[in-house]
Amino acid sequence: MIERIKNTWRGVFLFLAVMGPGMITASVDNDAGGITTYSVAGAHFGYSMLWSFIPIIIALIVVQEMCARMAIATGKGLSDLIREQFGVKCTVYSMLVLIYANLFTTISEFAGIAASADLLGISKFILVPVSALAVWLLIVRWDYKIVEKVFLFFCLFYVAYIFAAFQTKPDWSHIFKEAIAPKIAWSKEYILLLVGVVGTTITPWMQFYQQASVVEKGVKPTEYKYARIDVITGAFVVNIVAVFIIIVCANTLFQNGVRIDTAKDAALALRPLAGNYSFYLFALGLLNASLFAASIVPLSTAYSVCEGLGWEVGVNKKFSEAPQFYTLYTATIVIAAGLVLLPRVKLVPVMLGAQVNNGILLPFVLILMMRMANNKRLMGKYVNSKAQNFIAVSTIVLLIGLSVFLLISYFFGNK
Numbered sequence: 001m002i003e004r005i006k007n008t009w010r011g012v013f014l015f016l017a018v019m020g021p022g023m024i025t026a027s028v029d030n031d032a033g034g035i036t037t038y039s040v041a042g043a044h045f046g047y048s049m050l051w052s053f054i055p056i057i058i059a060l061i062v063v064q065e066m067c068a069r070m071a072i073a074t075g076k077g078l079s080d081l082i083r084e085q086f087g088v089k090c091t092v093y094s095m096l097v098l099i100y101a102n103l104f105t106t107i108s109e110f111a112g113i114a115a116s117a118d119l120l121g122i123s124k125f126i127l128v129p130v131s132a133l134a135v136w137l138l139i140v141r142w143d144y145k146i147v148e149k150v151f152l153f154f155c156l157f158y159v160a161y162i163f164a165a166f167q168t169k170p171d172w173s174h175i176f177k178e179a180i181a182p183k184i185a186w187s188k189e190y191i192l193l194l195v196g197v198v199g200t201t202i203t204p205w206m207q208f209y210q211q212a213s214v215v216e217k218g219v220k221p222t223e224y225k226y227a228r229i230d231v232i233t234g235a236f237v238v239n240i241v242a243v244f245i246i247i248v249c250a251n252t253l254f255q256n257g258v259r260i261d262t263a264k265d266a267a268l269a270l271r272p273l274a275g276n277y278s279f280y281l282f283a284l285g286l287l288n289a290s291l292f293a294a295s296i297v298p299l300s301t302a303y304s305v306c307e308g309l310g311w312e313v314g315v316n317k318k319f320s321e322a323p324q325f326y327t328l329y330t331a332t333i334v335i336a337a338g339l340v341l342l343p344r345v346k347l348v349p350v351m352l353g354a355q356v357n358n359g360i361l362l363p364f365v366l367i368l369m370m371r372m373a374n375n376k377r378l379m380g381k382y383v384n385s386k387a388q389n390f391i392a393v394s395t396i397v398l399l400i401g402l403s404v405f406l407l408i409s410y411f412f413g414n415k
Helices: 002-018 021-028 032-045 050-074 078-086 088-120 124-141 144-156 159-167 172-180 188-199 204-217 221-254 263-274 276-308 323-341 347-373 376-382 386-412
Strands: none
Touching: 002 221, 021 050, 021 144, 021 204, 021 221, 021 276, 032 088, 032 188, 032 221, 032 263, 032 276, 050 078, 050 172, 050 188, 050 204, 050 221, 050 347, 050 376, 050 386, 078 088, 078 204, 078 276, 078 347, 088 124, 088 204, 088 263, 088 276, 088 323, 088 347, 124 144, 124 276, 124 323, 144 204, 144 276, 159 221, 159 276, 188 386, 204 276, 204 347, 221 263, 221 276, 263 276, 276 323, 347 376, 347 386
């Protein structure tokens, strides 16, 4: 009995030591764009999209677990492996698309910070530069262990959405019925929004960041099962938060027929319907999510490009030891924050452009991942099993289908 308790505690401590990459990568998924998508889904369609989070959790676990396993089996990041296995030309093309998509995604995160500033009564000309400086100093001045602790601390603030949901006194039995008994509205708006909900869950930059952070953390093969638990825990936590965002908007805005276009609209509309506490919780949640993602997405760009081109990489290195890594990180933040402060820049087309680029790159990245995860010479005993291949291929086919649908909708939907 005593031995069993000791083993249990040993397992808990080992999990806490390994925890980080899976939880952080999944949590950043709830960024400014994700919160906007979930808010609109709740405001326009009530609880009717809650059922989609069950397959979304499975898809997220399958894809992220493959990245963690490849990192542990090879000790290398995703773009490093792509260069080794598929050549420099393939790597350069994928990096160019990734830089473009990540830069525009980072712009949308700083736009989220600017929107939070408006909601909280702070000038964006103060909050945006201060936020940019803070996320830059975080990476440049501290090592990976401290940076990871700060990122995990960011994760805690997502609980604001759970508090906001309870403030609206939801009908839990109704929510449970909607979650297990799908009612799909076969309208163009519903389908596009459903694609958006799924598409915002798995993006190309997540795969590169997840694998690079597992490598930088130095997770060993003996710790694989704990890395897997980290991925599974992250997938559940991020989707539970997303569900609560939908509940907040469904229980207030949908019931009162309020239509919105952004997360900022959602926070403003909540004030007269759910009170000041819900308004401030929602606004602070948006600020936290935008700030968190504004740190991670540029970091993913720096990891990916430097690994792909064979340059020195890592938060543990000094600026002089990895100049390209830190220059890319700095340039992404400066350009994104600077553009948000320009008075006549239209940000909506910029965000849509990032979404399209992510849609183009995602199928390409997933197919390369599948090929490498089935390479016995590369993966050894960590190669995909038949069951993992079946689930992974089904997930990838679904995601590719949704990405293609999203691209077609983008180019032809408004005609």
